[in-house]
Amino acid sequence: DAGITQSPRYKITETGRQVTLMCHQTWSHSYMFWYRQDLGHGLRLIYYSAAADITDKGEVPDGYVVSRSKTENFPLTLESATRSQTSVYFCASSELSRGESTDTQYFGPGTRLTVL
Amino acid sequence: AQSVTQPDIHITVSEGASLELRCNYSYGATPYLFWYVQSPGQGLQLLLKYFSGDTLVQGIKGFEAEFKRSQSSFNLRKPSVHWSDAAEYFCAVGPRGGYQKVTFGIGTKLQVIP
Numbered sequence: 001d002a003g004i005t006q007s008p009r010y011k012i013t014e015t016g017r018q019v020t021l022m023c024h025q026t027w028s029h030s031y032m033f034w035y036r037q038d039l040g041h042g043l044r045l046i047y048y049s050a051a052a053d054i055t056d057k058g059e060v061p062d063g064y065v066v067s068r069s070k071t072e073n074f075p076l077t078l079e080s081a082t083r084s085q086t087s088v089y090f091c092a093s094s095e096l097s098r099g100e101s102t103d104t105q106y107f108g109p110g111t112r113l114t115v116l
Numbered sequence: 117a118q119s120v121t122q123p124d125i126h127i128t129v130s131e132g133a134s135l136e137l138r139c140n141y142s143y144g145a146t147p148y149l150f151w152y153v154q155s156p157g158q159g160l161q162l163l164l165k166y167f168s169g170d171t172l173v174q175g176i177k178g179f180e181a182e183f184k185r186s187q188s189s190f191n192l193r194k195p196s197v198h199w200s201d202a203a204e205y206f207c208a209v210g211p212r213g214g215y216q217k218v219t220f221g222i223g224t225k226l227q228v229i230p
Contacts, residue, residue, distance in 0.1 A: 043220040045218075105218070107161070109158055109159050
């Protein structure tokens with residue numbers, strides 16, 4: 001039972017380069033999320049997806065692009081990386097249960113990204 | 117706008133002592149409330165959640181939390197802390213009908229000393 005995985009776990013890149021962070025879940029959850037975690041800010045939502053081909057912006061979407069062609073994958077792309085995007089990135093997934101819209105989110109192990 | 121305040125950034129307790137981590141929220145209606153734990157180098161794991169009903173919620177690993185509407189609080193407690201509880205703890209609040217809008221607190225880092 002792999003659950004939710006992220007790759008790479010660590011990434012160092014340079015300013016201006018394009019970077020893609022991968023997220024894969026094996027539960028067929030409908031909802032997937034990307035967060036960034038920074039000291040003093042907790043977790044902030046970048047983008048989320050309610051289903052394949054349905055995505056929407058979160059709190060801090062600028063500089064990021066997402067896609068979701070398959071239910072199980074939700075890649076996050078930094079089109080032109082900046083130093084301010086140095087952070088730990090978490091992917092999460094969730095499914096509705098018993099008709100309640102707010103439910104448990106299951107998190108991946110995170111990707112630590114450093115932009116030089 | 118909804119918000120979560122975790123007033124303690126770091127807490128140190130002795131192994132075997134009791135623990136209370138504070139969480140205050142701001143939300144205009146009845147919220148959904150969560151506590152997550154993050155061990156070093158790991159993702160977040162749900163400890164417990166409150167949607168409705170009994171205001172005292174039991175979670176995994178011996179944790180519990182109490183929802184107090186009058187105080188806008190959802191404090192996390194454990195009667196006897198183990199060394200393995202050392203981690204960072206996040207409180208979160210979300211509205212009914214839209215969990216893509218869950219807001220997380222900045223976290224409380226717990227250190228356990230022998």
